Amino acid sequence: MATIKKKSLDLSTEQKIKKAALKLFTQKGFSATRTRDISDEAGINLALLNYYFRSKENLFQLVMAEILQKFFSGIIEIFNDEATSLDEKVNSFVARYTALLKEQPELPLFIFHELRLHPQKLASKIGLSKVFNSFFFKQLSAEMDRKKIAPIHPLHYVLNMIGMCVFPFIAAPLLKHIAGVDARTFETIVDERKVLVPKWMKSILNTK
């Protein structure tokens, strides 16, 4: 009992602040989030936020770095795996990102929103240079060669795959609050897509 693992109830002050910041930044974005909101959410004093992180901006950068790392590392990893087929990569991608997004549904809207406001500042935190000459792209080219159909720019394929996984979560507020889709139906849809998206991606490769 000398050293016990940290429970969610007894986080360090620093961790409490980061957790609260993660939640509020992703929900409301950088500009709409007040440092007081964060300190309240964390259940600590406002001054402690600056004691630990110096500034709101600095706290944001730290949280953002973790989020971007978490969000994009999966793509690199899957795309560069030389042991898996194209189909397997699509399956992995869809399964992994659907799971991630069910856990943190606000992530895509948050990331793309902030990315638009500060593209330069965040660019250094994302290593995506390896994507375009990844093993995935080679496999994709080979597959299009093998078929008799007219090849498409690989970007089309990636946009479709990512978009099909991510867009439902971007459109979720619209679906739920305006189109009247209930939470139950939304979850069913998302789950069905884990099977459907890979099928559609195959049929896209066969479209002439």
Next chain:
Amino acid sequence: MATIKKKSLDLSTEQKIKKAALKLFTQKGFSATRTRDISDEAGINLALLNYYFRSKENLFQLVMAEILQKFFSGIIEIFNDEATSLDEKVNSFVARYTALLKEQPELPLFIFHELRLHPQKLASKIGLSKVFNSFFFKQLSAEMDRKKIAPIHPLHYVLNMIGMCVFPFIAAPLLKHIAGVDARTFETIVDERKVLVPKWMKSILNTK
């Protein structure tokens, strides 16, 4: 020469403010936009903003109403046209929204972002109740009946169609500033999709 049409250079003060507000709100969102930014952009005095629109909030509501109307009226219109086939509707939708988004690429990210923050406040401004029993949905059901394949929830189909058009513009900051896709390539991709998306939508209907 007595009455001449308004040129973009001699807009009324009220119009100048609305134009500036539209630009800045869509670029940065409500929270990150300062009323001073708007007055500067419009080339007028800050006090005039409140003289004409009473408050930032009020100006936002007005601008937002126009944006939402512009963005969603097209869907209703196309979906309820009983004179066109399913394929024609998809073609119309893709052509119309691609053109709209090439003109105002920030629209989707802005709309979905604000929609998430104030779903209730904006819900009344969007009439989407008619979508789910639209003629489009009836045609879609009929088409899936006619084919021998297992039918999918119509929401899958709509999410794919809208997502395939809209997602490239949501991902644009990522593509341009992080993945290194130049503006020229991006435009080519978007233009190619005007032809490709309808094809893919057909093949999705044939996927078993």
Next chain:
DNA sequence: GTCTATAAAGTGATAGAC
């Protein structure tokens, strides 16, 4: 490390002259 109090700057809005 944590708190209270407060400084310093930003931001929406208005009064009042022209």
Next chain:
DNA sequence: GTCTATCACTTTATAGAC
């Protein structure tokens, strides 16, 4: 209608006691 000046309030950040 348009401007300058300014108010009232919010928000980030820090100083200093404990």
